Amino acid sequence: MKILNVYRSEPDDTVKKLVEIVTRDREVDSFNLMDPNPDYDLLVDKIFDADQTICWW
Amino acid sequence: MEYKKVTFMYRNKDYAVDGIRSALGLAVENMYSYGVVMDTEIEQLDEHNQESIEMLRDMEGEIYSTVPANVDKNGFEAITIEELGEKLRDMSIIIPYGLK
Amino acid sequence: MAKSLGIFVTNPDNFAHVMGITKAAKAKGSKVKVFFTWTATHNAKDPAFPELCELADDVSICVDSYKKQGYAVDDVPKGLSPKEMATQAQHGIIIEDYDCYISL
Numbered sequence: 001m002k003i004l005n006v007y008r009s010e011p012d013d014t015v016k017k018l019v020e021i022v023t024r025d026r027e028v029d030s031f032n033l034m035d036p037n038p039d040y041d042l043l044v045d046k047i048f049d050a051d052q053t054i055c056w057w
Numbered sequence: 058m059e060y061k062k063v064t065f066m067y068r069n070k071d072y073a074v075d076g077i078r079s080a081l082g083l084a085v086e087n088m089y090s091y092g093v094v095m096d097t098e099i100e101q102l103d104e105h106n107q108e109s110i111e112m113l114r115d116m117e118g119e120i121y122s123t124v125p126a127n128v129d130k131n132g133f134e135a136i137t138i139e140e141l142g143e144k145l146r147d148m149s150i151i152i153p154y155g156l157k
Numbered sequence: 158m159a160k161s162l163g164i165f166v167t168n169p170d171n172f173a174h175v176m177g178i179t180k181a182a183k184a185k186g187s188k189v190k191v192f193f194t195w196t197a198t199h200n201a202k203d204p205a206f207p208e209l210c211e212l213a214d215d216v217s218i219c220v221d222s223y224k225k226q227g228y229a230v231d232d233v234p235k236g237l238s239p240k241e242m243a244t245q246a247q248h249g250i251i252i253e254d255y256d257c258y259i260s261l
Contacts, residue, residue, distance in 0.1 A: 006259070008171070009157065014095065014138060021142025022151070033174060040177035044185060047178075048160045052149075053259045057068065057157035057168075061252055072167070075195040075222065079167075082245025088252065150252055152260045155167045155195065 002027040004050035006043070008057055009034060015056050022054070062089040063150040066141075070097045072155030074106055077120060079154070081109050084116040093141055094122040094133060101130050161188040163251030163258050166197040171261040176205060178259065179213050190215040190255060192247040198223040201234035210236030217241040 003023050007030065011019065029050060031043050047053050065080050067073040077092050084090040090113065102110070110120050110132075121136040122128055128135045136144070145151050162182045166175055175191060182189050191213050193200055198218045200206060210216045220242035224230055233239055252258060 008168075008174075008261075015153075017138050018142045018145060021139065022145045024146075038174070038177060040174075040181035041184070044162070044178060044181040044187070047162065047257050047259055048185075048187075050257075052151070053257065054151045055153065055260050057153045063252065072195065075225075076167070078221075079194060079245055079248065083249055083252070086246060086249030086253070088249065150258055152165065152167070154260070156170075 001052070002029065002050045004028075004046050004053040005030045006053060006055040007032055007034060008055065011056060019056075060087060060089055061149040062091075062147060063152065064091045064093060064145060064148050065152045065154045066093045066095055067154050068096045069156045070099045073097070073099045074102070076154040077106065077109065077113075080118060080120070081113050084113050084118045090116070090118040091144075092118075092120045093136060094120065094124060094127050095138075095141075096124065098124055098126045099131070107131075159185045159187040160256035161190075161254075163255035164189065164191045165248055165251060165258070165260045166191065166193045166200065167195055167260060169196045169199045171197070172200045172203050172205070174261050175200070176209055176212075178261075179209060183212055188255075189213045190247075190251055192217050192219070192243075192251055193222075194219040194245070194248070195222045196226060198226050198228070201237065206234060207236035215241075217243040217247045219243065219245060219247075
């Protein structure tokens with residue numbers, strides 16, 4: 001199971017804790033949507049490659 | 058057929074009630090649907106919204122909260138962040154809903 | 158063949174991301190469905206919203222949310238038809254019928 005974590009803001013302690021538990025013993029990738037010019041092409045590739053995408057606040 | 062499991066998480070009180078409505082919307086589509094009110098204390102729900110939650114429960118869904126005041130006021134199930142994390146591992150879809 | 162992608166929009170500040178992701182997914186030959194709910198229904202009044210409706214295969218909004226955000230139900234946003242002023246069932250379709258899912 002591969003999880004993609006997408007971040008819209010800097011993860012706080014609650015999000016970090018949830019990510020830690022959800023991704024335990026699983027393959028994990030991430031994408032930063034905070035960038036002023038996100039590479040949407042890369043993001044879509046990552047979404048297609050993952051089994052589940054979680055877009056955190 | 059395996060039914061989808063979905064959890065919505067609400068951290069902003071202006072998004073919780075509508076987010077609960079979205080959770081109910083998936084329960085009626087034959088999904089296991091759960092909501093979690095985190096970090097924020099919400100007002101006492103009116104009768105209409107309480108009925109929506111009862112409908113959600115009838116369809117094996119639930120509304121949880123990490124905030125004791127919400128558990129006391131609105132009858133949500135208490136949950137810790139650790140318990141929520143474990144529950145999320147079992148979900149098909151995880152939705153951090155609305156604004157933080 | 159490219160996977161299909163469903164986008165569930167709950168945050169009104171993410172419209173640029175909705176556009177960016179939809180454009181990128183369509184460029185890869187993906188089928189894209191977008192559903193807006195609650196305050197994100199304000200995005201239906203964004204000047205770029207009709208362009209999104211052209212780009213994506215299916216765009217709809219929660220009509221109940223739209224009404225609660227202060228709009229008249231017969232004020233159908235440019236790019237949508239009245240039947241695309243819909244219910245949360247659209248979210249269910251995204252989850253059941255599309256290969257990939259992202260909430261924004």
